[in-house]
Amino acid sequence: MKKGTYPVFLALLIASVILAVSSTPLAAAPQRGGTLNIGINTDITAIDPHTTTAAITASVMGHVYERLIGLGENLELVPVLAERWEISDDNLQITFYLRKGKLFHNGQEMTADDVKFTFDRIRTPEIKFGRKKDFADIDRIEVVDKYTVRFYMKKSNLSMLYSMAYLSPLVAVVCEDEVEKQGEKMTNPIGTGPYKFVEWKPDRHILLERFEKYVPQPGPKNGFGGERVAYLDKLKFIPITEESAATMALLNKEVDLLVYVPFGMVEQFKNNYAKKGIVLEEKTSPNWGEIQIHMQKPVVENLKFRQAMAYAIDRDIVLQAALKGHGTPHSSWVARKNAYYTPFHDKWYEKDTAKAKKLLKEAGYNGEEVNISVSKKYPMHFGIAVAVQSELQAVGINAKLKVMEWANLIKAMYGNDFEILICSHTARPDPVTAYFYMKLNGMEEKYPRMAQIKEEAAGTLDTQKRIALFEEAHQMCIDTVPSYVFYNQNIVQAWQDNVKGYTIWEAGMQRYWGVWKEK
Amino acid sequence: MLNYSIRRLLYFIPTLFIVAFMVFFLVRLIPGDPIQVMLGDGANPETIAAVREKMGLDRPLPIQFGIWLGSVVKGDFGTSIQTNRPVLQSIRERFPVTITLTTLALLFSLLLSIPTGMLAAVYRNTGKDYFFMLLTILGVSAPVFWLGLLSLLVFSVKLGWFPSIGFVPIWEDFWTGLTYLILPAVTLALHMAAVVARMTRSSMLEVLRLEYITHARAKGLGEGKVLIKHALKNAFGPTLTTIGIQYGQLLGGAVITESVFSLPGLGRYVMVSIHARDYPAVQGCILFMALIYVVINLVVDLMYTYFDPRIEYN
Amino acid sequence: MFMRKIYKNKLGLAGFIVILAFAMLALAAPWVSTHDPLKADVMNWKAPPSMDHFFGTDEYGRDIFSRVIHGTRISMYISFLSVLIATFFGVSIGAISGFYGGWIDNIIMRFMDAVMSFPAILLAIGIMAVMGGSIYNVTIALGFVYIPRFARIIRGSALSLRQKEFVEASLALGSSDFTIIFRHILPNCMAPLIVQITLSLAYAILAETGLSFLGLGAPPPAPSWGNILSDARNLMLDAPWMTVFPGIAITMCVLGFNLLGDALRDILDPRLK
C-alpha cells in the first residue's frame, strides 16, 4: 500500500466502525435463544486456562471464567469479580473487594478463599502457568473476610495488575472445591462466567451453554467489564485449520461467524460475499509485527549496520507483504491504542536508500551473510520476511531467509540463536511486558538503562511518569535499533447478517455476550 | 489357524520393539523444547526446569525410553504435555474417526478399483482398458490436499451436496455422519484405488491365462461367474497384500485429509502434537498408528489364506 | 524392440513424452522462465494471468509461471535423487539380505519391517521434523522411507535366484559374492526394479507436496511445486490461477510417471506376456 491509499483505507475503516456502532442501536430488541456456530482457526489447547498461553483458549474460556480485574475497551483496568481495589501508599498491599453473590456454575458462591486459591495455584511449580514471573513478587495472600482478599508484595510491582487482567493466559478465578475434587487433570471447568462448559471434543468443537443464574454486573459493556448478557443458548466453537475451508463453511452457512478472515480474502468478501449476506468488519488492533535484531551477533551488532537496515526498509512494502495492507504503520512497542501512547512513538526512520548505503560503507560491511529467522506458522511473519529480505537486498545486504518450524524459532528466540528474527505480539496493555523482549536480543545487556526503565515503570501506575519512561524507551530504540516495529495489525472478522450485536474488540478477544441471532 | 495367528503375533513382537525404539528416538531427536513452546513468552528458566523435572524430561534418554516402554506395555501412553490429558484418552477419542475415515476410504477404493481393474484386464490393450486405467491413474496423480479443496469447492460450496466442515460420528447418526465423511473418504480413496486397480488388473491378467480359467469356461459357466468366482478370487491374493500395504498410505493420507476436511482424527492430532513438540502425544500416536498398520497387515495375512488355501500353516 | 513396445503402448508413450518434456523444462528452466522466481513485487500481488505473467502472480507478486518452471527443477531433483538413494540402499540391503540369508537376513528384514510399519508420509514427517526443512533433507527423508520397498523386491528375487543352477555354478567356479550379486542377481530383478523406480518417482513428487502442505517440506521461498501449491491454497477462492497452474503441472508430471510405470510393468513383467 502506497502512502496515498492509506487515508482512503482509514476512511473505510472509520466507516466500517461507524456502521458497526450505528447498526447496534437501530436493530430490533435482542432475541434470546439459538446456537452460534463460531469458526475458529485453531483448537483450544487445554481446558484448564491456567496451563496454557494460547490466545484461543483464553478467548473461549473467557466466557466460562472471569478474572478478578479485566481490561476495558481501551485496555484500561476495569473491575470484574473484584468490585474495586485499593493500593497502599507503598504499593506493597493490594486489597480486592469482591462482588457479592457471584455464583460458580456448580452453584457455589465465589469467595475470597477461591481468589486466594487461584493465585496460590498459579504460583505453585506443579501448575504449568506461563507467566509465573509476573506474580513472583507476591509475598503472601490473606483472606481478610469472605469478600475481601489482600495481596502482600515483596516489592512494588503494579504491572502485576495488568498481568491479572491480561488477555492470555487467562488468570481465571477457579472454584477451590471443584479443582480439589477434579484434581490436576481438570475435566469440567467450573467458572463464574455467563456461559458454562458443556463439552470439548478436541478438533471437533467446544460447546458452551448459557448459565442461567448469571447476574450481569451493572454498566455498559466495556471490554471484559460492564454488562454481560448471554442471549444465545449455546456457543459452539468449531476449529477449522484450512483457511479456504473456513471461508467455504461461512459461505455454506455452516458457521455463523468466522474469527479469522485471511487478509488476502478481504476484497473478495467486500465485493462478492457481502451480496450473500456476509458482514465483514475490520479494526486496527494493538497487535504488532516486528523484527528483532540481535545486538551481540556478528555484523548486526554494529549500530551503523542496524541503522542502515532501518533506512533500507519501506514499511509500506512490509505492511503489504505481511497483511496485504490491512494494518496501520507504527514504529513503537507502545501500540497506538495503548493508554501510554503519545505521538512521540511515531518517530522513526524514513526509507533512504542513499543513507543506508552510506551507513553500510561506514560500518565496513562486506557482503557477509545475514540470516533472517522466520517460521511459516503465521503467514504474516513470512510476508515480513519476504519484504524485509527484498528491501535489504536492494541496498546490498546479503540477507538470507532461514525458515524453520515454530518450535525451533521459539527455541532460537529464547536461546540467543538468531541475527534477525521475525515475530509478532498480541496487545500488551502494559508496555513493560512489551519491552520484555529487549532481554532476548541482548539490548538490556548492552544498554542496562532499558532494564531500569522497565523496573521503574513496573513500580508505578502514575500515567505521566509512565508516559515519560516509555518515551525514553522509544528514544533508546530509535538510537540503538534493537528492533524494527512495522505496523499495528488489523483484525478482520466476518459473520452472517442475522448475527447481531457482535463487534470486534481490538484487543483480539472474542466476546459473545450481548450477541444474538435474529430469527 | 489359531496357532498360526499366535505365531504371526509373536513374530511381530521384535518388529514392534524396533518400531517403538524408532518412534521414541526419532521424536526425541526433534529439535525444540516442548515446555518452551507451551509456556511461551513469560516462562522463566526455573519454571521450565520445574516442569521438565515433573515430566521426567530431565532424565537420561535410555531411562526415559525404558519407563515409557514399560508403561506403554501396560497400556499407559503418558500424559500430553500440552493438554494435560492422558494420551490414550485422546487416542481413544480420535482413533474411531480415523478408522471410520480410512475404512470408508478402503471400501470406496475397492468399489472403484476392483471392477475397473477387472474390466481393464478383460479388455486388455483396448480403448476401454486405457480409459479405465487413465481414470484411476488420474486420481493418484493429483496432490491429495488440492483434490480435497477442489472437491469441497465443487461438491460442498457450488453444489451444496455435502457439508464442508465438521464431523458427526456415524455410530451416533449414521446417515448424517456419512455425509460428513463421503468427500474426505473419496478423496483419500482415489489414491489407493489407482494402485489397487493396477494390481487387480495385472494379477487378473496373470490369472486369466491360466488353464483353470479355460477349464471353468469349458464347463459352460457364464463369463461373469468365470471372472468373479474363478479369476477374481485367485487374483485377489496379491491384490490383498497390496491393500494391506496401501492401508499405510491411507493412514498417512489421513494426516492431510483430516486437516483439509476439519476431521478430529489421529492424523490431525499427530501434526498438532509434532508442532507443539508434545513428545508423549507424538510417540503415542505414531506408535498407535504403526500398531494399527501392523494389525491390519496381520489380518490381511490371515485373510490371504481364504483366497489362497494352498498356504499351509505348519 | 523395447522402444517399439513402448511405442505400441499409447499411454506409456504419452507418459514418456510428458516426462521427457518436464525433464527438458527442468534443464532449461533459467532460459524458459520469464522472471526471477524469487523476486517479490509485493505491490503487484494476485495479478491474474497476462502476457507479462503467463500464470499470474502470487501473494507476494512473484511470477507463478517462472516459479512453476523452476519448481520443475526442484521437484525433479527431489524425486530423482530420493529414488536414487532408495534404489541404491534398497538394492544393496535387499541383495545382501537375500543372498546371505540366515540371521543377517533376519535382522535386516525385521528392521525393514519396522520401517515399513510406519505409514510412509508419517515417517517422512518425523524425519523432516528431526532434520529441519531443506531440499536436501526432503530428499533424504523420502529416500529413506522408500528403501524397504526396493529391499523387498530385490531380496525376494535374490532368495529365489540363490537356489538357481547358474548361481550355484558360478559359486562353484569361485566367483566372488559381489560378482554374483551384480552379474546374476541384479539383472534378473531389473523388470520389477524399473517399475518400482518409475512409480516411486511419482510418489516422491506427491510426497513432497504433502510435506509442504504440512509445513515440513522444502523451506520457502524455494519454488518447489509443493510450496507453490500449498502457499496458494488459502487464496484459491479468490485467485484460482494460483493453484490451478501448479496443480496441473504436478498432476501432469505424476501422471506421466505413472503411465510410464504402468506401461513398463506391462512390457517388462514376464508373467504378463
Next chain:
Amino acid sequence: MDNILDIQDLHTFFYTPEGTAKAVNGVSLSLKPGEILGLVGESGCGKSVTNLSVLRLISDPPGKIVSGKISLDGQDLLQLPKRDMRKIRGDRISMIFQEPMISLNPAYTIGNQLMEALLTHRKISRAEAVNRVVEMLQMVEIPSAEKRLKDYPHHLSGGMRQRVMIAEAMLLRPQVLLADEPTTALDVTIQAQVLELMYKLTEEFDTAIILVTHNLGIVAESAQRVAVMYTGRVIEEAPVKDLFESPRHPYTNGLLRSVPVPDQNRPAGREPLYEIEGIVPNLFDLPSGCSFHPRCSRIKDICRHEQPPEVEVGTNHMARCWLYA
C-alpha cells in the same frame, strides 16, 4: 451311424504383432458316437487348438476361428449364439486338460468345482448334486469320496486330480469328450489306470472321444481311428491298425519309426532310433507347398510349390501327399 461330431475345413488363426499364426489350417475330422479318435502330432501342430475351437474357447483377441463348420449332432456350433454355446460346454461336450495340477482352481474345494457344471446345466438340488458327485468319484475309484469333496486340489496327488477331472468331465454324460493329453503329466503306472477308466466310462455312456496326444503307444492301444496333424493340417487319417501297419505319409512314417518298440530285442549294436530331420517350421512362416517338404526324405519337385491334395490311399485311409496323387 451318423457322426456325432463333424469338423469341416476348420481354420483357426492367431493374429499377433509378429504376424498371423495359422494354427489350424483346414482341418476336417468326424467322430461317431462311442468312437475314440486319436489326434497325434508334435507340439504346436494344432491339436489342442482344434479341441479348443470345438468348444469355441479360443481367446479373441488374438485368436479367431476364421472359417469352417463344426456340427454337433447336425447343429453348427459356430453359428450358435454365445448363450446356447455355453449350454453345450460341459454338458454335451466336455474337456479334460493336460495338467491336472493347473487345471483345477486352487481356491475352491474339489466338491465345489465338481458340482459347478452340474448345478449350471441341470436343475437339481445341492443334495442330489452331492450324491451324483460322490457316485461319480466312486466310479473313478477315488477312495473315501465323500471326504475328498472338502479337499482342495493341492491336497490330492496328480493321479487323483486327473481322476477328479475325468469324473467331472463324465458327470453330465457328454456326447463328446475332448481329452487333451490326459495322461502326459502322470506316472506311467497311473497313466494306464486313468486311461482304463476313461474307456470304461465311454463304453458305459457311449461318449465319443477325441484323444489328443503325442504318445503313439496310447493311441495304438485305445483309439479306433487316428488322425496325424502337422502344421495345422491333418496329413493322414486311418483306422488305427492300418496306420500303424502301413503308414503312408512320410511324416507318419517318421513318427512311428521314432518310437522305441520294446519287443524288438536287439541287445548290442542296435540301430539308433529314427529321427526326423529338421525342426517343426515356424507357424508364422510356413514353407511353400507341402509344409513338410524341407524335412521330407522322399521329396518331389511339386512338393515345394503346391499343396498336396487329400488322397484316398486305402479303405477309410486318407493321406495328404504328392506321393499318392
